[in-house]
Amino acid sequence: MEAYDLVVIGAGPAGLAAAVAAYEAGVKKILLIERDREPGGILEQCIHNGFGLFYFGEDLTGPEYAARFIQRVQERGIAIKLNTMVLEVTPDKWIIAVNKADGLLKIKAKAVVLAMGCRERTRGAIFIPGTRPAGVITAGTAQRFVNMEGYLPGKEVVILGSGDIGLIMARRLTLEGAKVKMVLELLPYSSGLTRNIVQCLQDFGIPLLFNHTVVAIHGRQRITGVTIAEVDPATKKPKPGTERLVSCDTLLLSVGLIPENELSRQAGIALDPVTKGPVVDDGMATSVEGIFAGGNVVHVHDLVDNVTREGEIAGRSAARYILNPKPAPSLKINTKAGAGVTYVVPQLIHPQQMAEELVLSFRVNQVFKDQKLVVALATGQGHKILGTKKRMIMVPGEMQEFKVKKEDLWAALGQEDSSSPLELTVSVPEEGEDHDV
């Protein structure tokens, strides 16, 4: 048996940041557990630039961004076990893991940070009919093949999904000599950054077809082509008569990411059905005392800079818990996604222990131009507006933030009787709607 103060599961950007932040907060006996051969997580395969613009004020590639945190971990002598798979985390913070060198490991921790990241949705998740040939792979898998392992997955490629990974891979495969025939997007807009649409598709003349999807996959051994069709934007159903055959030897899927929470579920941690990640409070504490979470395991981010920030919060909170273990205070505010909003993280705020400033992260459910964002607190006495902000543009593909100051929240709370339920709602009310009720 081994014992640590803090065990961090996953050495990607969230886990690395959590470990460093916990160390800086005074906890020295830390173990990072990583299933891959090296730390860094998915950043190692993201060889393109665009990382760190907010955190470092610099334009870095994925491996460069990761290297900065790997160095911080190494400088502090934080222990790391590579090639190690965590099999189970128990509610009383035992970690069962396995690797070739140690065999089965049983590790006791005073606190745990979950930083397992997310995984890609596959063909099975979106139910594409047809045969089951080789050559149908997720965009992230292709990215690892091309950028790390040295394999080109195909020469004639169709990409389904216009999220950033799909767009980045369209450019990457083109640069490596493959012909990317088209990118199909089920929705009438892309969830990817405009910069990527311009620099990854338009630079190379790759067509982006909105309101289109793949309705059949063809081929026995290897994929030989796909049938694509236009969809009705209202129902998302293929329009009869619009089907056409497109030949290809590879279909890349970039159809969304899901937080990876098998371990969280096993540990009995409450999950949010919308984010598919743990329900967390303002300190990234999960519903199980002493277990914290940060990064893509909580909700899927667009920018690694925000993953780092969340990992740091989780690490600091874990350190605070290790040095002074006590349950969260009873006074709590639930956050709620109102009109036009898909989800809000954190789902819970503990005003008595919150930091001076709290960042609410949320996504809108449609494209909003020149619309007002409203954050309001509902108490036993009614609604109080905490803040409104007019935003030039909000799109579902770009995570939105709203900063809440502790003093403003307490001012809105007033002499609140803590027995009445408190709710902080983020919404984009329709024009003219009275939200001051």
Next chain:
Amino acid sequence: MYRELICIGCPMGCPLTVTVEEGKVTAVSGNICRKGKEYAEAECLNPTRTLTTTVKIKNAMYPLLSVRTSKPIPKDQIEACLQYLCGITVEAPVTIGQVIVEDVLQTGADIIATKSMARQR
């Protein structure tokens, strides 16, 4: 001459119409902020990109080393750079930031490693 562009400054993605006369941008319309004008001028007169790709590496954990140009290079030089880098093989160990190719194809940019790779036994 008119050119139609989409601004990449923010998710707004303003559709820009740029007037280019005698090698100069004389008018930009469609933008709602300063970024649009700056982008239009750079994109019409001297479009550049940071190239990120890989080169072959021997005796390392993986067969590829990730690299980038030390600064953005002219867009029309990217293809030639890729062709050139096809012929490059380095040997581990390599340190992050190490220059792999100096002044690649006289662009003024170096090709640098974006990752440290240790020598494997």
